[in-house]
Amino acid sequence: MQNLKPLKQPIKHALIATRQAFGETLYEVMKENKSVVALTADLGESLRMLKIQEEMPERFFDIGVAEANMVGIAAGLALGGFVPVAGTFAVFMTRAFDHIRMQICQNNLHAVMVGSHGGVSNALDGGSAHALEDIAYMRALPNMTIIYPVDANQTEWAFRAAATLDGPVYLRLYREATAVFTGKDDVFKIGQANIHRTGNDVTIVAAGPSTVMALTAREQLKIAGINAEVIGVHTIKPLDKETIIKSAQKTKRVVTVEDHNINGGLGSAVAEVLGEEQPTLLRRVGVTQFGESGTYPQLTARLGIDAAGIVRAVQQIVNN
């Protein structure tokens, strides 16, 4: 993977999809660690696994269009002493939910389920291809860790950490190439959110590549005299309560943003924490409907989860 240094202007950053970084990192990890095995449900190319298939065919399993079987087999491989990494589109992980629940989570096995093309990032394919519920149902599973990297650079760290974690992991990735704004100096630790920009007027808590939208929104808000703190949450479960509560105490206003249904995702998780421990004015930016075909910028604008949508939510809450 390209070694990218942090730049100041998000808009000029290199654009790389997190799924690309995943495929490259998985390849490297499998070269280093012979106990890691890769599985896919007929989406090896989309998840950038082809080099693995070519060079390490004995540890690559294309299960065919059969997500439930893929996860069941992953459970068996985990029980048999291997570290399975099972990837498909996030939207199709739904089909394996019962196997994830019973075999991976109830048995507390170390397996990495990789849901690529998360949110509306598979934009042109339309509503059937948009994964807007996966974080919600994964959050309801005991033992599950949910990681949703903010950019390609962080994905490398995230996957390396996920591969050595004990227990089930859901790694949510993006199809769309998005700005790489973190650098090698950014600390990555599972369960620890990153404060990417500090501010005093409002806290924007963002998940995954929506963090890029939050950074752009911050620049626009600055012009209006609003100084926003931007927190990127790569680990949605377990959530870094401390960082969020601390920031909420300071700014008194919180806006969450995610490419996911507004129910059950990051916004809900933050609302639960604040509601119980630090009641704070809150606006959740998320999706309230099914998707449709369109380009990624068009869709995020229509669904109100782009920088403009975040700016609107911040203005509402600041004027409140």
Add this chain to the structure above:
Amino acid sequence: MDVKHLEEKARGLRKQVIEMLYAAQSGHPGSSLSGMDLLVTLFFSGLLRHDPVKSDMENRDYFILSNGHACPALYAVLAERGYFPKAELKKLRQLGAGAQGHPHRGSLPGVEISSGSLGQGLSVGLGLALASKLRKNDKRSVYVMMSDGEQEEGSTWEAVMYAPKEKLDNLVALVDKNGMQIDGFTKKVMPTLDPLAAKYRAFGWQVQEIDGHNLKAIWKALVKAQRIKKPAVIIAHTVRGKGVSFMENSEHWHAGAITLEQYEMAMEELGS
């Protein structure tokens, strides 16, 4: 293999199952009784490489109970084999018991996976068989028991389709074909499940159909399945509730509480 001795063992374990279910006042007698002879042959004939004292023995064969509701039979067999004290059996379905209502991995030694939601065990078995293949000198076998009702799950067929692709000759599936499911006779609920053997054959499996209460036939089939160089399935024709006349082929005994009168009748029929 001493057939008489094992038949005697199976009879005693059927009584054990009735006692457990009577004590719990709930559970699934039908499948626990229909699959008992398969379990007894596998666990007591010396075919399965395992060590009850060291249930996590590294080179053990795996036994996966995919139709988890038949777990009273598995628990009884494991206890008889010495995996854990028989006192555990009487706690079936009680809060905090190792003998959970459906198998929960780790709750008792010898329970390899959680099951209960049908159509998962074969996939997990495939994963274990693949793991064994990945370790070059690993010669362990994986046995997966399923019900016939479970064959209606789509995920079962995802696994059936995949096993021959990987040439998993270390995988043996057993179907306890007792011809019944919750809503009644399988022929009525899903008349197109048959011919089952032809379906497995079409996907490239080696298929044997046997009388699932004939211990010698079961043993022979298991030996053959072990030797064959592809995934093997043994379709065992059984009787739901086998051994207790009023439970046999009865639509009422998928699950349910046993009364004192029924308990006494069942124990008498199973003899001493």
